[in-house]
Amino acid sequence: MNSVPLQISYHGLEITLANTERSFITKVWDFFCSLKLTLFLLISLSLTSIIGTVLPQGALPPQYVAEISATKLQIYTKLGFFDMYHSWWFIALLYVFSLNLVSCSIKRLPHVFKFVSEPTLVLGEGGRNSFPLKKELAFSGSIDKAKERLSEFLGKEFSAPVVTEHNGEYHLFAQKAAWSRLGVYVVHFSILVIFVGAIIGSLVGYKGFVAIVEGTSVNSFENKNGQQMPLGFEVLCEKFTASFYDTGAPKEFKSILTVLENGKPVPGYSQVKVIVNQPMTYKGITFYQSSYGQASEGGMHYVTVASRNGGTPEKITVQEGVPVTLKDGTIFKLLEATQEVRQFAPGFSGPAARIEVTRKGAAPQIFIAFKDFPEVNAQRGDALIFGYEGSNAKQYTGLQVAKDPGVWVVWLGCTLMIVGLCIAFFMSHKRVWVVVSKGQAHMYGNASKNQAAFQMQFEEISEKFQHLKI
Amino acid sequence: MTSSMLFNVTTFTYLISMIVFFAFLASRSKSLGMAGSYIAYAGLIVQTAAIGLRWKESYDMGVGHAPMSNLYESIVFFSWTIILLFAYIDIRYKYRIIGAFVVPFALLGMAWAQLGMNTGIEPLVPALQSNWLLYHVITCFLGYAAFAVACGISTMYLIKTAVEGSNSSTPAGGLMSMFPPLKALDDLNYRAIMIGFPLLTLGIITGAAWANYAWGTYWSWDPKETWSLIVWFVYAAFLHARITKGWVGKRAAWLSVIGFAATIFCYLGVNLLLSGLHSYGGN
Ligand code: HEM
Numbered sequence: 001m002n003s004v005p006l007q008i009s010y011h012g013l014e015i016t017l018a019n020t021e022r023s024f025i026t027k028v029w030d031f032f033c034s035l036k037l038t039l040f041l042l043i044s045l046s047l048t049s050i051i052g053t054v055l056p057q058g059a060l061p062p063q064y065v066a067e068i069s070a071t072k073l074q075i076y077t078k079l080g081f082f083d084m085y086h087s088w089w090f091i092a093l094l095y096v097f098s099l100n101l102v103s104c105s106i107k108r109l110p111h112v113f114k115f116v117s118e119p120t121l122v123l124g125e126g127g128r129n130s131f132p133l134k135k136e137l138a139f140s141g142s143i144d145k146a147k148e149r150l151s152e153f154l155g156k157e158f159s160a161p162v163v164t165e166h167n168g169e170y171h172l173f174a175q176k177a178a179w180s181r182l183g184v185y186v187v188h189f190s191i192l193v194i195f196v197g198a199i200i201g202s203l204v205g206y207k208g209f210v211a212i213v214e215g216t217s218v219n220s221f222e223n224k225n226g227q228q229m230p231l232g233f234e235v236l237c238e239k240f241t242a243s244f245y246d247t248g249a250p251k252e253f254k255s256i257l258t259v260l261e262n263g264k265p266v267p268g269y270s271q272v273k274v275i276v277n278q279p280m281t282y283k284g285i286t287f288y289q290s291s292y293g294q295a296s297e298g299g300m301h302y303v304t305v306a307s308r309n310g311g312t313p314e315k316i317t318v319q320e321g322v323p324v325t326l327k328d329g330t331i332f333k334l335l336e337a338t339q340e341v342r343q344f345a346p347g348f349s350g351p352a353a354r355i356e357v358t359r360k361g362a363a364p365q366i367f368i369a370f371k372d373f374p375e376v377n378a379q380r381g382d383a384l385i386f387g388y389e390g391s392n393a394k395q396y397t398g399l400q401v402a403k404d405p406g407v408w409v410v411w412l413g414c415t416l417m418i419v420g421l422c423i424a425f426f427m428s429h430k431r432v433w434v435v436v437s438k439g440q441a442h443m444y445g446n447a448s449k450n451q452a453a454f455q456m457q458f459e460e461i462s463e464k465f466q467h468l469k470i
Numbered sequence: 471m472t473s474s475m476l477f478n479v480t481t482f483t484y485l486i487s488m489i490v491f492f493a494f495l496a497s498r499s500k501s502l503g504m505a506g507s508y509i510a511y512a513g514l515i516v517q518t519a520a521i522g523l524r525w526k527e528s529y530d531m532g533v534g535h536a537p538m539s540n541l542y543e544s545i546v547f548f549s550w551t552i553i554l555l556f557a558y559i560d561i562r563y564k565y566r567i568i569g570a571f572v573v574p575f576a577l578l579g580m581a582w583a584q585l586g587m588n589t590g591i592e593p594l595v596p597a598l599q600s601n602w603l604l605y606h607v608i609t610c611f612l613g614y615a616a617f618a619v620a621c622g623i624s625t626m627y628l629i630k631t632a633v634e635g636s637n638s639s640t641p642a643g644g645l646m647s648m649f650p651p652l653k654a655l656d657d658l659n660y661r662a663i664m665i666g667f668p669l670l671t672l673g674i675i676t677g678a679a680w681a682n683y684a685w686g687t688y689w690s691w692d693p694k695e696t697w698s699l700i701v702w703f704v705y706a707a708f709l710h711a712r713i714t715k716g717w718v719g720k721r722a723a724w725l726s727v728i729g730f731a732a733t734i735f736c737y738l739g740v741n742l743l744l745s746g747l748h749s750y751g752g753n
Contacts, residue, residue, distance in 0.1 A: 035714045045642040046700040046732075053693040053744055085691045198689075207686065245533075245593045253596055276596035277684050288686045289596075376576060402686030414675045421668040 032103040041097045048093070052084040098195060101188050109185060116178045121164045122171045123433045123444060131164040133445035133455060135462035139470035140439070143170065146470045147415065147436050155469060156264050157461050158432055165356055172434040181448060183423030193413030200406030206402040210287075212237035213295045214394040217260060221401040231401075234260035238271060240292055241395040252276075252287050255397040274399070291398030294338075299393020301334050301353060303369065306385045315389065329360040330384065335389060342369070348373060430454055432461070447459040473527055474589055477546065478518035481580040483513035484553070487575050491570040494649050497506060500649055503566040507557075510573055514553045524591065533593035538607040541741070542587040547607065548737075549579040551615035555665070557741060563658060565650045571622035602680035610673030610698075614733050616666030617705070620659050620729035622624055625725040627655040631720055656719065660712060667705050693744040697736035704729040 020355050031037060056064055060082060065073065080087025120127065128134070147163065147170040154161045154174050161174040208229060210221035217236035220228045238256040245251050252275055259269035259282050265281070274280045279288045299319070305326065306313035318324050323333045333344045338344065341352035350372035358364040359382065367380045369388040377387045428449035435442045443462055447454035491506040493499075523600075524537045537543045556572045559565065596680035630649050651704070677695070689695060708725040711717035 036708055038709055038710050039714060039717065042703045045477070046703040047708075049696050049700050051704075052691060053696045057691065085696075144700065247593070249593060250595055251593065252599075277597075277600040279683070279686070288687055290685070354746070400686050402690075404682075404686075407682060407688065411679070414678075415473075418668065418672060418675070421671060425668065427663045 002393075014356055028105065029107075032108045034097055035104075037096075037100050038104070041093065041100060045097070048084070048090060050258075051081055052348070055081050055084075057083060057085070076112075086294070086419055088454070094195075100190060105185055105188055112181050112185070116181055119162075119173060119178070119431070120167045121162055121173045121174060123173075124434055127387050127433075128435070128442070128444060131444045131446050131457045132368060134441045135458075135465060136413055137441045137443070137466055137468070138439060139441065139468075141470040143436060143438055146335070146441060149468060149470050150436060150441060153465065154432065154434060157464060158430075161432075161434070168437070170436040173431070174433075175429065175431045177427050178429050180423050180427035180429050183420050183425075186420030186423055188415055188420075190413045190416035193416060194410050197406040197409030197411075197413055201404045205402070205404035205406060209290070209398065210235070210401055211293075211396045211398050212255075212257075213396045214240055230284065233266075234263070235287065235399075236260055240395045242246065242292060244340060244342040244349075246346075248343045250343065253292060255289055255292075257287065270413050284405065286402050288400040288402070289397070290338070290400040293396055293398070295394045295396045297395065299391050301337055301352070301391040301393070302389035303332075303334065304387040304389055305332075306387070308385060310381050313385075313387070326384075328383075330357060332357045332386070335366070337388065337393075339390070341368075347375075351388055351390045355386055355388075357384075357386065405456075425449070428454060429459075432458075471523075472519045473524035476516055476523060477580070477584055477589075480513050480517040480520060480549075480572075481584050483509060483516060484549075484573060484577040484580055487513060487569070488573045488716070491567075491573055495567070495570050495645065495648065503569075504567050506573075507560055510553055510569060511557060514550070514557060515649065517550050517553070521546065528591045531591060532618070533581065533591065535594050535598075536604050537591075538604065539594055539598055540592060542583050542589055544607065544611065545579045545583040545587070548611050548614060549576040549583075551611050552576040552579070552618050553613075553712065554602060554712075555615045555662070557621050559662070563704055565658065566618070567625070567648050567650070568658075571625055572619050575618045595686065602676060602683065603632045606673060606676040606680055609669050609676055613669035613673050614737060615703075616662050616669060617726075617733050618729045620662035620666065622727045623655055623659045623662060624726040627652060627659065627723040628720065628727070630655065631723075652719075656722070659723065663705055663708060663726065663729075664745060667702075667709065668704065670698070670702055672700060676717070692738065694740050697732070697740050701729060701732045701736050704732050 023161055031155055055076065068076075076082060080089065082130070084090055114384060117375050141149075143341070151163055151172055154172055158176045159176050161172040164171045164173070175293055203326050206223055206229070208221040208223040210218055212218050212235060214237055217234045218231070219234045220230050223229050236258045238258055240253075240255050243251045247289050247346075255268075255274045257272050257280055259266045259272075269280075269282055272280045272288050274287060276289045279286050301320065303316050303318055304313040305316060316324060320336065323331050325331050335354040335356055337351065337353035339351045340349065342349045345352070347366070350368045350370065353366050354366065354368050356364050356366045367386075369377055369386045371388050371390055374387060378385050426449075428447045429448045431445065434443045435444070443465055445454065445458040487506050490502055490509055494506050508707040521537055524543075525534075528534050528537065538547055539747040552572060553576050556569060556576075559568060572588060626649050630646055630652055633646050634652075650658070674695075677698070678688040681690070681695075708722055708729060711725055712723045
C-alpha cells in the first residue's frame, strides 16, 4: 500500500500525519510481537520483583512502621509496594507479557507450520552455498540409476527422501524430527496454561486455618479474612502428639484425624495420621499439619509438695496463673507448663512447669519443676520440694485448610514446559538434500540445533555415500 | 576414616588443581593442563566417596538422611556438581583451560564449608522429612552448577573481547591464544545454560510441588521463591537475547554473569540477608 504523507497546518505548526491508520495498527502489532519487548519485560519483571523481597509484604510489623518515615510509608503504600505481586502495575506487566507471548506466537506459528509441512524440496543455488555441510560424489552410471540408488541409500541411512525433478536434476530431500521446531511454542504455551491454573485457583480456591482441641470436632474453618466458612463435613481430632530429638529439635508433629458425615466416621477416613509433609484430603479440601498448642480453657495442673524432712507429699490441683496459699503461709503460682520440656531445656524431657514460690517474708523464687526428674526437683526450694505431675489440659492441633481446583492445570503447564524445553534444547530438526545431476551428486545438510553432533552424523553418511558403486 | 577427613582431602585437592591450572595459564604447558584436570577428577572421586560415607554415617547415628539438608551439606554438594559439570565439558569439548575459571568456584565453596561452618550431622526437622527435598535439591544445584560453569566461560569471553577489542579477526597472541575462540566460548556458554535452564525450571517446579504438598500453597512469593524466579527471568532473557539482533555476544555474556550473581544471591544472600520460609543457613 502506498501512503502519501498528509500535511496539515495547525497554528503555524506543520504536522505530518505520516502514515495511515492501517500502519498504526501494524506498528502496535509489531511492538507486541517484538523480542525487544520480551527482553524489556523479562528484565523489568526481575528488577521489580526484588522490591517485594526487600520490603515486608502483607500486614506490616509494628516495629517496621515505627522505623520508616511517614512520607515513605505513604508513597510505598500508594505504589502498592507492600503487596507488590498483586499491585496493578505488576499484574499489568504480566498481562503485557502474556500479550507479547500470544502475539509473537500468532505471528510466527503459521510460518513454522509452513516450514514443517511444506519443506524446501528443491534446493536452489542460495541454499547450496549457505550450508556449511556439503559432500560431492562422481559416478559413471545413468542419472536415473543414481537417483534410485541414492534414494534407497538415504532411506536406509537417514530417512526416506522425497524426490523432485527440477531442471533435469533430481532433488532428494529427507528430514528428521521436523516437529521439534514446535518445542519452543510448547514452552510458551505452557506459561499461559500455568497462568490459567493460577487464575482458576485465585477465583475458586481458598485457604484458611482451623484449630481442633483433642477429642472435639469442627465443621467450619476460618478463612483469610477471619470469617468462619462451613466445611460441609466434620473433622474430629482424636489425638495430637509432638515428639523431639535428644537435642531438643522437633522430630514429629502428629494429629490423628477422623472425618465425620452426619456424626458417623467416613470409611477410609477414620484415624488418619496427618504429619508435616503428609496431609489429608477429603472432598477436595486438604488439611496440613501446621501448628499446635495447649488448649487454655479449663486445664488443671497437678503439683506435688513434699517437706524436706520427709512425710507423704501433698498433691495440689492448680490452674495456671492462680496463686495458692499453703498451710505454712507459702504462696505459689504455676506460671506456665509444657508436656514436653525438651525443646526448652535440652537434656531434660517429659512434662514440666515453671513455678513461682514466695516464702513468708522472703523474695519470690522462680524455678522449674519436672515430672521425671525428682532428684533435680529436690535441689530446688528450701524447706519444701516441688514436683510436677502433669495436667488434664488438652492440646489443640492447628491445621492449614486449602482447596485449589486449579492446581492440576498448573502441574499440566509445568509438565508441558519441561517437555517443551527438552524438545527445544535437546532435539534437532535435521535435513539432508542430495542433488543428482549428470555424472555427479552433491549432498547438503543442516540441523536446527547441535550442529557439531549433526556434522559427525553427516560425515559418517557421506563417507558411505562416497563408497557407493553406481 | 571419617567423611570429614575425606572432605578436607577434597578441599586440598581442589586447591592443588587450581594452582596447577594457574600454572598452566602462565606456562601454556599441555602436560600441566592435563595434570590440572586429573587432579580435579581425583578430588571429585574423593568427594563422591566422602558424600557417600557421610550418608552412611548419618544412618549409623540413627538419623539417616541424604546429605543435603543444611547449608554445609548443600555447599559441599554444590562444589561436587560444579566439578562434575566441568568434567563433562572437559571430556566432551576438550577446552581444558576452562578449569582455571571453574575449579576456583568449587574450591571456594569447599573451603568456606570446611573452615567456616558447623559440619555436624543433624537430624531432620519435620518440615524437611520428605523425598521432595532430594528431588528439589538435586535439580536446583545441578542447575546452579551449570550456571557457575557458564559464568566462568562468560568471564573468559569478556576478558578475551576486552583484550582483543571488538575486532576479533586479529586474535591477540600470548595468554589469549590459550582461550578458545570467541565463537566457541559463546557457544559453550549457551550449551551450559541449555543444561542449567531446564534443571532450574525443574528445581522451581519440584519446590512448588513440595510447598503445595507440605503447606497447601505452590507459590507464596516468599523471598527464596521470588529470587529463584528472578534468576529464571534473567536466563530466559539470556536465551532470547541470543536470538535478538544487537544483543548477541558481549551483552549475552554479561547476562550470564548477572544470572550467576543472582543465583548466588538466591542461594546465600536470601538466607543471610533476607528472611523467609527456607531453613538453610538460619544459624
Ligand atoms: C513475552 C514473552 C515471550 C515471548 C514473546 C517469546 C518469544 C520467543 C521467540 C520469538 C523465540 C524464538 C523462536 C524461534 O527460534 O523461532 C523464543 C524462543 C524461546 N523462548 Fe521465548 N518468549 C517469551 C517468553 C519466554 C519465557 C518466559 C520462556 C521461559 C521458559 C521462554 C523460553 C524460550 C525458549 C527456551 C526459547 C528457545 C531459545 C533457543 O532455542 O535458544 N520464552 N521466544
